[in-house]
Amino acid sequence: MNQLVFIQNNEVVTDSIMIAEMFEKRHDIVLRDIRQTMNSVNELSNDENVKELGIDMGILKFVETQYTNKQNKQSYPKFLLNFDAFMLVTMSYTTQKAMLVKVKYINEFNRMQQELKKQNVPKTQLEILQGTINQLVEQEQRVSKLEADVSNISNIVTMNSDEWREKVKVILNKIAKNWTGIEPYKSVRNLSYERLERRAGCNLEVRLNNRKKRAIAKGMSKTFVNKINKLDVISEEKRLVEIYIQVVKEMAIEHKVNINDFKFEEVI
Numbered sequence: 001m002n003q004l005v006f007i008q009n010n011e012v013v014t015d016s017i018m019i020a021e022m023f024e025k026r027h028d029i030v031l032r033d034i035r036q037t038m039n040s041v042n043e044l045s046n047d048e049n050v051k052e053l054g055i056d057m058g059i060l061k062f063v064e065t066q067y068t069n070k071q072n073k074q075s076y077p078k079f080l081l082n083f084d085a086f087m088l089v090t091m092s093y094t095t096q097k098a099m100l101v102k103v104k105y106i107n108e109f110n111r112m113q114q115e116l117k118k119q120n121v122p123k124t125q126l127e128i129l130q131g132t133i134n135q136l137v138e139q140e141q142r143v144s145k146l147e148a149d150v151s152n153i154s155n156i157v158t159m160n161s162d163e164w165r166e167k168v169k170v171i172l173n174k175i176a177k178n179w180t181g182i183e184p185y186k187s188v189r190n191l192s193y194e195r196l197e198r199r200a201g202c203n204l205e206v207r208l209n210n211r212k213k214r215a216i217a218k219g220m221s222k223t224f225v226n227k228i229n230k231l232d233v234i235s236e237e238k239r240l241v242e243i244y245i246q247v248v249k250e251m252a253i254e255h256k257v258n259i260n261d262f263k264f265e266e267v268i
Helices: 016-022 027-044 048-052 083-092 096-120 125-157 161-177 184-200 204-217 222-227 230-235 238-254
Strands: 006-008 011-015 062-068 075-081
Touching (some): 006 096, 011 096, 016 075, 027 062, 027 075, 027 083, 075 083, 161 230, 161 238, 184 238, 204 222, 204 230
Antiparallel strands (some): 006 011, 011 075, 062 075
16 A cells, blocks of 8 residues: 655645545545535635635645556546645545544644654754755756756857758757657658748648759759759748748757757768
8 A cells, every 4th residue: 555645845745546545435536525625615715704714725735636547557637635635525524434544644644744844854064064065066057057058049049041951950860869750850850841831831842843843844854853852942942941940940949959069060
């Protein structure tokens, strides 16, 4: 059996799955009871008696989240509840066994609350010093990461049209290295084309076919015609180049591609 209560986000809580198990109820019934309780609390929160009696509804913590069923691997809803929310929901569970379970829960909530206090209070000056050092180190790491992210974004944004074809290929290749599925580079490249088409309102395939027809009409060789690609089509119009560069920039930022160490000889 899992723990009745546990610490999450520096607060002692239990969950609806454990409540269902301990009170020998179906989980969907417990979810129904929790939602009914939440609805009642919401209705009462605007009642004049709440203010007159000095009642703080904010002490009740109901947090809906998800869990994965081990058998079918599907995700289902569950709730996390703090002590006050737990007591309110289980108030209607009045059998003798239910009363014993509630007392057990009270014991566990109190015990875990004491554990939480111990975790939050350093025992010695050395622990206080170590805690301060750890916080400073974490802060330094966050600042360093932020500076690296800003530098990376700045480098991407400075991409100009003179080198756009080369940089586009390198960036897409970098994204593809962390892509899952068959033909990752082709998938990433096609995604960039799709985003360009939606934003620019164009059809690259139609433009590509027209470009090839014009080349044939000019007497270009079959080898030359077969080598014409969508990048060639994009390069014909400055507006498309600018939009495509922006699309690739956004994809680089989205996929956290670091271009500081790019070696442009890695061109596809």
